[in-house]
Amino acid sequence: MTMDSSSFNPTAEADSGPEPTVYLIDDHEVELDLMQRWCRQAGLKTEVFDEPNVLLARLEQATVGCLVADLRMPQISGLELQAELARRDLTIPVILVTGHGDAENCRAAFKQGVFDFIEKGFDSIQFIDSIEKAIRSNQRDRFRYEVRREARLLLExxxxxxxxxxxxxxxxxxxxxxxxxxxxxxxxxxxxxxxxxxxxxxxxxxxxxxxxxxxxxxxxxxxxxxxx
Missing domain, CATH: 1.10.10.10 (Winged helix-like DNA-binding domain superfamily/Winged helix DNA-binding domain)
Structure with missing residues (x-):
């Protein structure tokens, strides 16, 4: 997004910008394939990963979309991955997926800033609904960030x-x-x-x-x- 002093409009709709991407990471190939197929059926662009370091190298400040991560992975847990994103000031919303959900994990996830927490066994409707909500939230946050940045540049x-x-x-x-x-x-x-x-x-x-x-x-x- 670019603005100049003659076009500053903080009430403009956040309906433009790069196409959002759903980043999927799981150490189980079958589950990755299933989640990617559901996303594609919903018309969502996806990228899949089985290595956290590869994913982290891919994400940047301008990333728009959401991240779906398995809570329990051998190299790094979903919570640890979300914490690393926060440390790097990457604000992409995170949805954690687990087959071992419990109240303690839910509390820890939401307290840490995870967007949503769903247990395996969910259907495609629930899955896509959570992703679409996360993407809309990210787009609104990115829009507010860009408006704030442009306004501050003008005030300088x-x-x-x-x-x-x-x-x-x-x-x-x-x-x-x-x-x-x-x-x-x-x-x-x-x-x-x-x-x-x-x-x-x-x-x-x-x-x-x-x-x-x-x-x-x-x-x-x-x-x-x-x-x-």
């Missing part, structure tokens, strides 16, 4: 003084109040506002507020903290 264009003005504008302060707060003239405050709007490609304070929300800027901090 403004100066430190303009950053102070931004926070005051976003909190509804009029130009006269900004001038008093920053000990500048109203004319200077107005010039700062015009410069901010020009650099960010926006027209008013409402657009500014939306951009700050998209960038997840703390609107309650003091202007002196704007560069911290």
């Amino acid at each position: 264009k403004i100066s430190r003084r303009e950053n102070e003005v931004v926070l005051l504008l976003a909190n509804g302060m009029p130009l006269k109040g900004i001038a008093q707060e920053l000990k500048i003239s109203v004319q200077t405050a107005s010039k700062h506002r015009s410069s901010i709007f020009l650099k960010l490609g926006i027209d008013n304070e409402v657009d500014l507020y939306k951009m700050l929300l998209a960038a997840e800027v703390d609107l309650d901090k003091n202007p002196e903290q704007a560069e911290e």
Whole structure:
């Protein structure tokens, strides 16, 4: 996703981007084949692995889709694999599959951030439903991440003084109040506002507020903290 200051739209639908992929890893070839066949029947792109290290080398920050992993594998468990993904800051959702499910494993999996936990013996409908939910969740997360990143890149264009003005504008302060707060003239405050709007490609304070929300800027901090 790419944006410029004239096209920033944090409310756009997350319906574009790379085709999602279902990454399947299991040390049992028969079960891998079955899961892949179900995915293909549902029109889902798949990649299969029987080696965790090969899978880890394949995934990257821009990966879109989900990962389905056997909980119990000889080299690394599904939980250990998910923990390694988290350590590498790879946010792809993980669905764990096991024939030995129990309450303790479920609690550990969800506490660790696993998206779903299903026991072997599930049917294709349950399996595909879990995958599609995971993919939609990942697409929404990726979209929010890209919107936040692009908004922050735009905000980097403004100066430190303009950053102070931004926070005051976003909190509804009029130009006269900004001038008093920053000990500048109203004319200077107005010039700062015009410069901010020009650099960010926006027209008013409402657009500014939306951009700050998209960038997840703390609107309650003091202007002196704007560069911290």
